[in-house]
Amino acid sequence: MQNPDEICMQRMEWEKAVFSPMPRKNALLQLQPPWPLKKTRINVRRNHGFEVLKDPLRVFLNYAGIEPVVACGAYDDSLSFQDNLPSADIEILWLDLDKYTMNSADLLFWLKTRLADLRKQTTAPLLFVSWPGTGPSAGSFDGLPGLCFCDFKSAMKGYNGKILDPRLEAVTGTRLAAPTQLLLARALGLVWIPAASALPVKAVVFDLDNTLYGGVLGESGIEGVESDSAYQSLQRHAAKLRKRGLFLGLSSKNDSRDVKAFFETRKDLAIKLEDFSAQEISWQPKSTGIAKIASALRVGIDSILFVDDNPAELLEVSNVYPDIRTLLARSPAETLFALELFPGLFRWKTTAEDIGRIRDLEAVSKRTGTTAGTDYLATLGTEVEFYLNPSSQLTRISELLNKTNQFNLTLLRLNEAEVSKHMKSGTFFVTAGLRDRLSDSGIISLVMAHIDGVDVIVDNVCISCRALGRGLEDYLIRQSLAGIKKHSGLENPQEILHFVEGPRNAPAKAWYDKTKSREPESASNSFLPVKSTWHIP
Known part of the structure; x- marks a missing residue:
């Protein structure tokens, strides 16, 4: 594998091809990734040709960090699914x-x-791909776990040519026109497949000068920088990302007083300074600022997308943090187009927890100054609602299992369909929702366990980072386990916990080590001044 500088430079070169308004197949097929790829097995169940998409799809998936292994079933209008893939x-x-x-x-x-x-x-x-007509639409398959309806129109955005070319069917097996094939390959490779299989982006960190506006604030002054309709569209898109639950950050080499005055003075901006949950505006290296932003937002560096118009800044940050994702800001229209397609930004579903994530972070500083010890829980009117086997929370349970890294006891990862299968087969899932007078954090913890003889085997414990630091970890886990034991049907079940160490789950390890060193009686007596409610199906 090449060094981080070379990888960052090559990604900037790739951007010209993968984010082109109309990608060119020849240009795509010349690209070879120097970065590591995650092998992903993909089955295609179809009634028309897919083979013509495989090569461009591979390139787009490579940009997303995925090495596809594609197996196509036979043409089957009956959808019998008997081809032994x-x-x-x-x-x-x-x-x-x-x-x-x-x-x-x-x-x-x-x-x-x-x-x-x-x-x-x-x-x-399951990714369902067809084109508009008499068929289903988004929402048609609600209730089927893990079914993702691919929005054909979004893949064709900006394309005004013909969708179908029946002349090609005899050669390619599909009526899709050649441009349509490329655009669908791009949507699959950059947007839809990564959204179903890859680590999501949790925060987008923007530069300011020549990125969110045109010009250099320190040289042109507050009234001299440009915020025309193209930049306003980019700003509005950034604000939309925030509304979908992604954090926004600022990393800019400017005087913080100038930046504050700029946002206060200019009325033609489509985004506000307070929309950025973490701001590092100084003359320090941007890698230093990015680290501070990650800490403030409680996210990993590998879940941050850094957008800057200066290749040297992207190289500096990538050299310090090779796992960060980067995007070179070109014109505002090009940057906006790339953000609409960038792997990891799209979500199949936006949950209440996604929407509340920003508000919850803003409440952290207010809690910090509240009464010391556990008394602050009573002062804030802390309430916890426990849910036993909540079939309506499959999406959130899967999110906790897959997105939680710090307090994840066994690193067991399950998708939505797998959660549903386990729940139907008798595995216990207890989730907990947390709120106080400052914010409603939504569903923030999960305990998953199954019965083996006379024992309760704990399969995993996940607590969202937004709930850490409040002294609630032991309470959430013990109360959840008590509920599972009560409904297990066993006389006096014993719990069995185990821990799997990962690169970032030190908080889970600390709790596990502390639990092992205590007597069982003291471990079960977790009392806090918290109002709790149970929801039993």
């Missing part, structure tokens, strides 16, 4: 729905029955 990490339903003559209602009913049958065979995410 190997087990996969992702299942793609690649369908030309014009091949079916039934009416819309009958087609949707039939598709649901076939997809339900496929769901019984695999717990991998």
